Amino acid sequence: MDLKAGLWQQQTLKLAMTQELKQSIELLQFNSQELTAFLEEKALENPLMELNSNFVKTMDPRAQRIKKSKLKQNQDKEKWIEQLAVNVQQLDDYLIQQLPANLTELEKKIILHFIYSLDENGYLYNINLPQVAELYDADGETVREQLDLLQHLEPAGIGARSLQECLLLQLERLVPVNEMAEEIIRQHFQLFADKKWKQLAREIKADVKEIQAVYDLVQTLNPKPGASFASEKPAYIIPDVIVYTEQNGLHIQLYDENVPSISYNEGYAKKLHSAGDQQVGRYLQNRQQDYQWIKRSIEQRKETILKVTRKIAERQPQFFLKGSAFLKPMTMKEIADELEIHESTVSRAVRGKYMQTPFGTFELRSFFVSMIKTAGNADASSKEAKAAIHKLISSENKQKPLSDQEIANLLKTEAGFVISRRTAAKYREQLGIPSSSKRKRYD
Template sequence: MDLRAGLSQQQSLKLSMTQELSQAIALLQYSAIELVDFLENKALENPLLHIKSRKAEVYQPKAKGQSQKSNDKAWIEQISDQRFTLADHLFPQIQDMKMSPFQKRVVTHYIYHLDDNGYFTGNLQDIANHFNFSLADAEECLAILQRVEPAGIGARTLRECLLLQLNRQEVKNELAERIVSEHFSMFAEKKWKQLSKLLSIDIKEIQQVFDYILTLNPKPGAAFHYERASYVIPDVMVVQEGDQFVVRLFDHILPKIQFNKDYFASLNSYQDKKVNDFLNEKQQDYHWIIRSLEQRQKTILNVTGKIVDKQQAYFEKGPTFLKPMTMKEISEELGIHESTVSRAVREKYVQTPFGTVELKSFFTNAIESVSDESLSSSKVKMAMEKLIKEENKQKPLSDLDIVQLLKENDGIVVSRRTVAKYRDQLGIPSSSKRKRYD
């Protein structure tokens, strides 16, 4: 081994993550809303970048022959939706309740500690310290709040919420009150055989209590909670033209980008090196954004086009004909990296003949079948849901039963572990928790 000191040269190639490359990657994975925000922020940084927002048409001109009467009433639909909140419902009630002015002040304070479902989220000890009174007084004020309508408001737990409603019933169900009050965990976990022995009652009576509890409202404040509907804007559209499906970009939401020629000309007239350097930097930034947007559109179109080519049956017949497909397959056929496909479909939506869906929903795992044709995981889940929906609820299907029926009825070969995983993803409880005793 030569350990002598000396100079040597070595040539190598490597990809460095420049700021432009990093921003180009981010630009591809942006959703339409995120891209609009990005461009608006860029316009604030770069005076050469001028964006012109495309306003949605909110006014429809009166059609020929339309009656003036119906047009006069159209203004009603333009009034903003003012919802009646939970606080609006509760404040008038506490005004009419018998309590001291101090208690009314505390109960009013409690209302601001209710979550969207009507549950009390405050800490009674902290509130007692804040108002300089005892914990018992804090509990008493909470009890006052819990007397309002609807029943269950002000509860701290689901168990307390159900008890508040049970106590308000005109016809008392003493067994239900006892079970919820003393054995709620065992009841909720459906350990009914143990519970029936403990209470010396028939398991069918517990089933009746369960059905009765289902008539109560676990979220009494949810009816007053309102969220504005979030609208999904597709990034691409797949339309049928004759026997072919055509992919088109839906970029109406994106602002129009223009080069601010007047600003550039006015500053370019100055013979100042710093000004010229600034203009060159911002001009390069503008051209980079234009190139990146074009590349983004091209990538999304190419990826969507390849998805359509491989999922012809889906677009012709519907979601049940979705075939298994991976991002790796698309990346190899397009000659791009798999991560590029992942970024291209992230939070992107496509408008299809069967509704607007996420692009990433087209990528599913392949499931073995007794035939040569492989199936998608979504189709397996649909078959599972059908089996469970039609099962005998007194003798529900176990995961092993589902495995056997999928193979016999649909030719689907899956393991018991896979069935359990898909069942959890679908939010379906195990067979022991689906069983009915009547």
């Protein structure tokens, strides 16, 4: 081996990640809202780039002679769904209205401190009573009295410092009182939650069927008493691609009406050119290159998204004609190989984007489902297997729920899906279904 020091020349080929290439990759993975925000930011930086909003229309006030009251009435009729949750009362206002009028100034300050410390579900997490007492120069008993007052307001369970306390506060208001339920939640909450009911039955000297009745009662309680006062506006999904059917087949259209188009500001460029400043000339050249790169990247983004979505529609014709139950197995690698692009490009093209179909709006990623083998060596999607698992568990005997191994065996014999016990458990967990020990009933 030659270990001598020296200088040599060597030619190599490598891909350099330039700023322009990085920007092109970022634009591809942006959805329409992110792309709009990006273009607005770039327009502020680049005076040569103008944004033209296609979805903003001018209006001639003389063209419409509708009275304001009539217009408002029509708008109310059209937007009645959005108005259902507009005037939701705030939780803190609702609680303050219930406070007694004879509170002292100190008591009012303390209970308002508690009210304004509630989270969106109505809990008082991380509240320290001694610190509250020190903050308001009050004794511990006064602080505890105000916490007790808060916890006796409506809705039941408000002001709890844990789920256990929230359930207890609601159980204490029941008529008639259920002493067993209170004892279980107060002293044996963890055993009860873990469904170790046989051990719990031995400890409290009760029948397992009685614990089952307590469980059914607890299921009727509200674990998030403040959630009904949430005032968040509903989020609406704007599709990036629209697929519709016509007599001659499927048609795919990129929906970019809500994304502003960009144009070159010739007037601004001419004014700066006339100044004859060399530094200004270099600045204009850089801004012009930046504009050209953005324009080219946007066109490339459109082309890539359309290519990928067309290939998805080509591979999934039954889905668009009959519905989501006919989704077939498909991977990003298969699409990438057919389009002769990298798999990561497909991943970026579908990231955070949605497709509007005749059967609803779906995330583009949802079209890529893993493949499993069937007893007849045919291919099936994991979604079909999950649907079969959900059907099996829905119709099972709740006194003897199916184990994951039994689910795997039944899938093979009844539906023809060949999966392992671990795969059955994974699909069950993805469906949000608990294990057999936690599904068991003792009626």
